[in-house]
Amino acid sequence: MGKKDRINNSRNIKIQISLSDGRMQVQVPGDGSTMNVYNFENQKTTKHSHIHYKDENDKESKHINRGIANAAHTFDKPEHPTIVLVKSSDDFDYKYESLSERFISLLSKEQLMMLKQQLNTMNSLNDNVKEKEKHL
Amino acid sequence: MIQVFNFNLDKELNNILLSYYSYLKQNNFSSKKSIEYIHYILENLDIKKYANKIIFEKQLLANGFFDPNHCSITINENYLEKMQLAYNMNFLKKEIIIIEFLTLLFHEIKHILQFKTKTETSNITINDILNISSYLKQIANKREKYFHNLFPDEIDANISSGLFIYNFANQNKELELDLENAEKNLIYYLTLGYITNGEILPCSQIKFLYHNLLNQEFLEEQYNLNNFENIFYGFTKTEEQNKKLLKSYQTQKLCLDIK
Incomplete structure (x- = not known):
């Protein structure tokens, strides 16, 4: 099962309306209420495409300070990604x-x-x- | 003040734990009776509907996990056996192994309580923090072990369980539960990931995760957390708290008043 599929399964929410600012209005199962969430899949493929994960074999890149320094150089304008709806942690592999x-x-x-x-x-x-x- | 479901070491739970502790001193963690004790604890905390299966599994890649979809807690039996082996070789006292096991158990129980908080309360702040934590876990590079101890729900589970066992040892000194080790255990989890090799993380844990995983600034001002909650959820700590945390780490004595 691909990562995208797992994320879709884990959300288990009904998408109602796509908002113009990249968010979606979704229905929460159970109480039926709605809330606005960011479409993270879009963010990952477009907005966050510059994110680079560190090579696990590169011991130096694991150093905390260097990680922060690298991230600081590639900051976009600060933006809070707001609320997420993830109801379970079953797609986390616990390795x-x-x-x-x-x-x-x-x-x-x-x-x-x-x-x-x-x-x-x-x-x-x-x-x-x-x-x-x-x-x- | 955020209302969350938490452990409360009341008289009844204390009695269950006292009995469980006596049992564990002579018996296996994964015995049928031991599992019954865990069920009593879950019942006492009113969370049996979220976890009614206790599994001891040898092939587990983590030391334990809570699966809300299957209402189960799974404990890594292999990990417990390694500790038992260390005990058999006279490397570890039984009391220390019991502290380790109970901390692991209550870590998973804290995850159940977090799930209960998300499900049964409408507190937007705490739900936001827990949801953000789940989301950050999803996008984290799964190969990167370091991040795991920095996720807000993990920090909360680590510190809450360590603190709970410390309080239990403190309240029942006659047990010889090794209060000193329970204290060291708590300090270990209080500083895990935040203080490495004697150095404090240059920003709060959640800001660090945002920098590294999202390349964004996390706006802590949106959340109105008190000084204790800042520690439990990995938000920015006061200068005084940082000093006390560092001193606790260096001296292995708890220098910080936490709930």
Whole structure:
């Protein structure tokens, strides 16, 4: 499923009128009320086409200050993108494991190395079992 | 003052947690009884209609998540097993592992409460902030791990859960829940992403996200948040708050009065 499709699904709202300023008037499911929202898909393909994401392999570009400096050079006129209607977070892939940083912070480097070794041993034991099961 | 659904450590919830804590000291996090305890907690917080399934999953790519579409909370069992392994190797005390687990659990529960706030209240300000957070998540480069801790709903869930466990440990000192570690845990989440290597982010978290994801200026003036809410939602903090946050980070002692 493409990103665009996922966004459409997640909104789950009925679009009623397209406003001239790029916003849409939409009906909120449930209470039936309406609200104005920006058409973000249009913004992404036109208005925000200059946005560049940093290369994850470029360690320097991950530096906070540099990220800000880069962004500052390419500012458009300030504009608040206002309200968005996203009712669920199911299209976010949750690949982040940042919370485990806290767990890592509790252990010393030596302990982490030992734990890693132990986990590797357990993994290889598990692989051996799977391999044997294949031959049964 | 923004009205949001939040944890309230009342007597009943405190009693459930006391019992749950005693149980966890001797038993597995993913046991049937443990799941029953989580259901009691959800019932006490009146959010069972938003999450009636508790899943322990080994193949999860995150440590936990709340799925509003399937009314479920999923906890990464693999992550818990790694902590258990560290405990078996005498690297971690059981109390610390329980703090980690409860913080993770209440992080996800806070996401349910955020969802409840969005669904059941008409508070435009908080709904705006939570919706903006969801939107920013959608457009964020999914490969960029750093951003995750800066989204307003994540900051709120991180700090709220850390604070809740700290308050629980503080109120029940006889438990030997390791108050010192609960405090360090809270400080970790208070400063996560905002203070890196002893340096404060040069602007508020939400402004940082707008700069980097939308290339735009976020106008904080539109939102009337108080000093505590500024911290919980990643808005600009006062100079005094920044000083106290930095001092907490450096000393690992809570130097900031937060609710």
